Amino acid sequence: MTEWETVIGLEVHSELATKTKLFCGCRNAFGDEPNVNICPTCIGLPGALPVLNEQAVELAMRIGASLHCDIRPSEFSRKNYFYPDQAKDYQISQYDLPLNVDGWLDLPDGFRVGVTRAHMEEDTGKLTHVGASGRINAADHALVDYNRSGVPLVEIVSEPDMRTSAQARAYASELRGILVATGASDGRMEEGSMRVDANVSVRPAGSREFGTRCEIKNLNSLRSLGRAIDYEVARQIALLESGGVVAQETRHWDESAGRTEALRSKEEANDYRYFPEPDLVPLAPDAAWQDRVRGSLGPMPADRRAVLVAALGGDPSAAEVDQINAVVDLGLDGLVNAASDAGAPAALALVRAANEVAAQSEAGLRLDAAAFASLLTMEAGGTLSATQSKAVLGALLERGGGDPAAVAKEMGFEAMAAGSLAAVVDEVVAANPGEWARFLDGDDKLMGFFTGKVMEATAKKANGKDVAAELRRRRG
Amino acid sequence: MTTAVSLAAEVRSGARSARDVTDEALAAVAANDDRFHTFLDVMEDEARAQADAVDAAVAAGRDPGPLAGVPVALKDNLCTRGFATTCGSRILEGWRPPYDATVVEVLRRAGAVAVGKTNMDEFAMGSSTENSAFGPTRNPRCTEKVPGGSSGGSAAAVAAGFAPLGLGSDTGGSIRQPAALCGVVGMKPTYGRVSRYGLVAFASSLDQIGPFATTVEDAALLYDAIAGHDPMDSTSLPSTPEPTLPGIGKGVEGMRIGLCRDLVDGCAADVAARVQEAADALAAAGAKVEEVSVPEFSYGLSAYYLIAPAEASSNLARYDGVRYGLRVDGADVEAMNTATRTAGFGAEVKRRVMLGTYALSAGYYDAYYAQAQRVRTLVMQAFDRAYQSYDVLLGATAPTTAFDLGAKVDDPMAMYMNDVCTIPSNLSGHPAISVPFGTGEDGLPVGVQVLAPALGEAMLFRVARVVEAHAP
Numbered sequence: 029m030t031e032w033e034t035v036i037g038l039e040v041h042s043e044l045a046t047k048t049k050l051f052c053g054c055r056n057a058f059g060d061e062p063n064v065n066i067c068p069t070c071i072g073l074p075g076a077l078p079v080l081n082e083q084a085v086e087l088a089m090r091i092g093a094s095l096h097c098d099i100r101p102s103e104f105s106r107k108n109y110f111y112p113d114q115a116k117d118y119q120i121s122q123y124d125l126p127l128n129v130d131g132w133l134d135l136p137d138g139f140r141v142g143v144t145r146a147h148m149e150e151d152t153g154k155l156t157h158v159g160a161s162g163r164i165n166a167a168d169h170a171l172v173d174y175n176r177s178g179v180p181l182v183e184i185v186s187e188p189d190m191r192t193s194a195q196a197r198a199y200a201s202e203l204r205g206i207l208v209a210t211g212a213s214d215g216r217m218e219e220g221s222m223r224v225d226a227n228v229s230v231r232p233a234g235s236r237e238f239g240t241r242c243e244i245k246n247l248n249s250l251r252s253l254g255r256a257i258d259y260e261v262a263r264q265i266a267l268l269e270s271g272g273v274v275a276q277e278t279r280h281w282d283e284s285a286g287r288t289e290a291l292r293s294k295e296e297a298n299d300y301r302y303f304p305e306p307d308l309v310p311l312a313p314d315a316a317w318q319d320r321v322r323g324s325l326g327p328m329p330a331d332r333r334a335v336l337v338a339a340l341g342g343d344p345s346a347a348e349v350d351q352i353n354a355v356v357d358l359g360l361d362g363l364v365n366a367a368s369d370a371g372a373p374a375a376l377a378l379v380r381a382a383n384e385v386a387a388q389s390e391a392g393l394r395l396d397a398a399a400f401a402s403l404l405t406m407e408a409g410g411t412l413s414a415t416q417s418k419a420v421l422g423a424l425l426e427r428g429g430g431d432p433a434a435v436a437k438e439m440g441f442e443a444m445a446a447g448s449l450a451a452v453v454d455e456v457v458a459a460n461p462g463e464w465a466r467f468l469d470g471d472d473k474l475m476g477f478f479t480g481k482v483m484e485a486t487a488k489k490a491n492g493k494d495v496a497a498e499l500r501r502r503r504g
Numbered sequence: 505m506t507t508a509v510s511l512a513a514e515v516r517s518g519a520r521s522a523r524d525v526t527d528e529a530l531a532a533v534a535a536n537d538d539r540f541h542t543f544l545d546v547m548e549d550e551a552r553a554q555a556d557a558v559d560a561a562v563a564a565g566r567d568p569g570p571l572a573g574v575p576v577a578l579k580d581n582l583c584t585r586g587f588a589t590t591c592g593s594r595i596l597e598g599w600r601p602p603y604d605a606t607v608v609e610v611l612r613r614a615g616a617v618a619v620g621k622t623n624m625d626e627f628a629m630g631s632s633t634e635n636s637a638f639g640p641t642r643n644p645r646c647t648e649k650v651p652g653g654s655s656g657g658s659a660a661a662v663a664a665g666f667a668p669l670g671l672g673s674d675t676g677g678s679i680r681q682p683a684a685l686c687g688v689v690g691m692k693p694t695y696g697r698v699s700r701y702g703l704v705a706f707a708s709s710l711d712q713i714g715p716f717a718t719t720v721e722d723a724a725l726l727y728d729a730i731a732g733h734d735p736m737d738s739t740s741l742p743s744t745p746e747p748t749l750p751g752i753g754k755g756v757e758g759m760r761i762g763l764c765r766d767l768v769d770g771c772a773a774d775v776a777a778r779v780q781e782a783a784d785a786l787a788a789a790g791a792k793v794e795e796v797s798v799p800e801f802s803y804g805l806s807a808y809y810l811i812a813p814a815e816a817s818s819n820l821a822r823y824d825g826v827r828y829g830l831r832v833d834g835a836d837v838e839a840m841n842t843a844t845r846t847a848g849f850g851a852e853v854k855r856r857v858m859l860g861t862y863a864l865s866a867g868y869y870d871a872y873y874a875q876a877q878r879v880r881t882l883v884m885q886a887f888d889r890a891y892q893s894y895d896v897l898l899g900a901t902a903p904t905t906a907f908d909l910g911a912k913v914d915d916p917m918a919m920y921m922n923d924v925c926t927i928p929s930n931l932s933g934h935p936a937i938s939v940p941f942g943t944g945e946d947g948l949p950v951g952v953q954v955l956a957p958a959l960g961e962a963m964l965f966r967v968a969r970v971v972e973a974h975a976p
Contacts, residue, residue: 074705170837
């Protein structure tokens with residue numbers, strides 16, 4: 029029985045978060061009414077010409093620099109093919125002379141993936157097929173929205189270095205973090221601002237030849253990416269083991285059916301007839317510009333993870349590693365660092381950020397770091413119980429701010445006076461003499477019973493740890 | 505006919521109203537253009553409104569611009585806002601651009617009055633204006649003859665006296681060759697000197713807008729108005745052009761002029777004789793004239809007929825029936841694209857789109873397109889060598905005088921040979937001008953061509969002015 033090795037390379041398209049489109053002054057915005065952000069250039073009117081957007085070049089260079097690429101003198105070419113969403117029936121893209129080449133990206137576990145190139149190109153418009161099947165040739169008609177036409181993209185092509193779907197997911201996730209960190213993109217896969225295509229092949233373990241690859245499209249989430257690769261690997265292995273051959277083709281991931289399907293081979297047979305775009309001049313950012321870009325890059329996700337690890341004392345548990353990844357991925361590490369700097373325990377800040385805050389990450393990004401820090405300090409100091417602290421945190425997130433002490437007071441979470449807890453315990457013991465006798469005899473299961481009774485009697489104002497301590501003290 | 509220079513002076517001084525000049529031009533077109541078919545569409549209302557605006561500026565004491573009240577004929581591949589722009593093609597019939605070409609806007613600000621859109625070979629592909637989907641233009645010097653092309657409508661409109669100035673576009677000689685055949689001045693500026701924004705592209709790396717006029721001075725006046733940087737065109741040169749009109753009369757004393765054998769020897773004897781006379785006249789005027797050979801020019805035509813169709817095949821892809829212009833329905837998108845393009849494009853356009861598609865195809869790119877680009881580089885280097893010894897070069901514009909309508913329509917190679925003398929300047933991006941210089945044995949105009957290095961427009965006009973002054 030042959031053992032198989034999987035080979036994966038990813039092509040990631042990222043829309044750039046520029047104010048305007050790549051070759052004209054139209055707004056680059058998602059979700060507007062169809063065909064409002066258009067002009068002669070981006071709908072390909074006769075006579076209109078492209079002018080390169082400097083901000084897009086800057087962002088593309090930021091991506092290249094953060095992926096350790098060489099930034100090279102480059103040029104644009106025309107990729108010729110007919111399609112209704114392609115306003116000029118050619119796409120302006122970088123072909124044989126891309127802006128960024130020969131870089132790499134390290135996965136959080138240290139595995140290094142080569143980056144072949146990261147080049148600039150323009151996006152197409154968006155087609156909506158109106159009709160039964162959703163396929164362009166069977167629809168009654170199609171509507172085209174050119175708002176996206178000419179939106180700047182960077183296509184980041186990896187080397188075929190990945191061997192598992194988990195690595196592919198980690199790569200896409202890490203790349204997304206880098207794109208967001210550079211300010212080049214919002215990294216939203218669901219809105220299509222980051223789109224991932226996977227090149228997948230298998231080969232007998234130990235072989236140095238690549239197997240025939242298939243390119244999988246329509247991967248709209250990291251989960252789809254992982255599922256699609258796993259499906260495709262199984263499909264190719266089954267095919268090869270049954271004596272078949274893998275055809276080099278583009279396959280479409282059907283998320284609901286959970287399988288990849290071959291696209292019509294006709295769409296494959298394109299000869300794009302690339303040639304240098306005569307309407308644009310070569311693009312060769314000078315050394316000063318490159319230095320400025322490299323010098324202005326902020327910390328990358330890997331750097332930010334290292335900061336959290338250090339705050340935790342340098343030896344995070346497996347659960348904490350996951351929390352660190354999640355917090356950095358969501359951009360909540362600033363919150364954790366601020367709380368830790370203000371004296372709150374880093375581990376507590378991390379777990380709260382990775383759970384309660386992450387659950388509402390939109391609100392979490394707006395959460396006031398000082399308020400977060402003071403809340404956790406109260407919890408750590410015993411003024412609030414964990415349950416109370418979480419409730420206050422929920423209120424702060426929901427309200428978009430506030431003073432945690434005031435919110436706690438408003439919710440009735442005042443720390444109880446030292447004597448009053450004893451009085452409540454007295455009452456609870458008196459009301460449940462049988463259970464108390466068993467507890468004193470060593471039935472530890474009743475610890476929870478009495479704690480619950482005390483909490484009930486104090487409307488949860490009591491600190492659970494204090495209650496337990498009082499009960500133990502009485503048992504002696 | 506009154507020149508643009510004196511017409512503008514009259515309007516600026518208030519001696520004549522722009523409205524009067526415009527009405528006269530419109531009346532002449534209405535009365536006589538059915539004989540020539542130089543215009544596809546006349547901009548009557550727009551012209552009168554612009555003339556009135558110029559007159560209002562004069563009356564208010566504001567500067568109405570250097571071209572105040574001067575009628576200008578626009579080739580129909582220049583976008584005019586709200587006014588049909590067809591490029592001589594069925595596929596754009598009825599399309600009204602939502603924007604003005606930069607040159608159209610610049611002319612309006614200069615006070616010029618655009619009087620109409622002129623006939624042309626479809627998408628500027630041709631040398632006789634017979635490839636227009638809307639019927640040919642006839643040469644005003646002899647209506648049995650073609651006016652040349654592709655800017656034959658603008659050349660003929662100026663030759664017929666409908667407008668003292670015209671704009672054309674020159675991709676392989678499309679301004680200079682019709683200028684020669686119609687007996688007017690036609691000039692192609694340095695590539696990038698005049699904005700291409702709003703010029704419907706034929707071959708982007710070769711296309712350049714330029715002036716037609718009855719005199720060299722008028723051509724310089726129009727050139728000075730349209731030359732300059734345009735941020736909307738990435739290939740537009742950033743430098744500010746030097747005005748050419750002020751120094752136009754400086755003569756050629758001491759100038760080194762190369763009579764380029766390669767731009768004369770293949771021409772008809774009567775044409776070659778005229779070029780020799782022009783060279784003699786320049787020598788008599790004080791220039792040092794020598795014969796020079798630039799053999800690389802002979803490869804220009806072949807390179808051009810790969811590069812231009814290759815770019816055109818891509819530029820013309822957008823006429824797919826989806827967004828504007830003609831749409832012929834089909835069972836699916838592909839069938840609609842095919843039906844639209846089959847019905848909308850004429851034979852010459854289809855021929856060049858196919859040639860260009862082939863030249864760019866996988867497996868052929870290196871042998872054709874890439875090889876043509878290498879030849880283009882050789883032509884540029886040959887020019888550079890020649891300009892080490894000469895300030896300008898001299899040759900014929902077209903190999904013959906105007907030929908009969910229909911004479912070459914069935915022989916594309918014979919038609920393509922018309923551009924053999926003009927193509928080298930397009931490949932190099934250098935400026936060149938055609939100046940009328942007498943007639944051939946048939947009594948039809950002959951054009952002499954002056955070629956200059958990049959940004960040599962001022963020198964070009966100076967030499968052209970001397971050639972013009974000595975024309976028989």
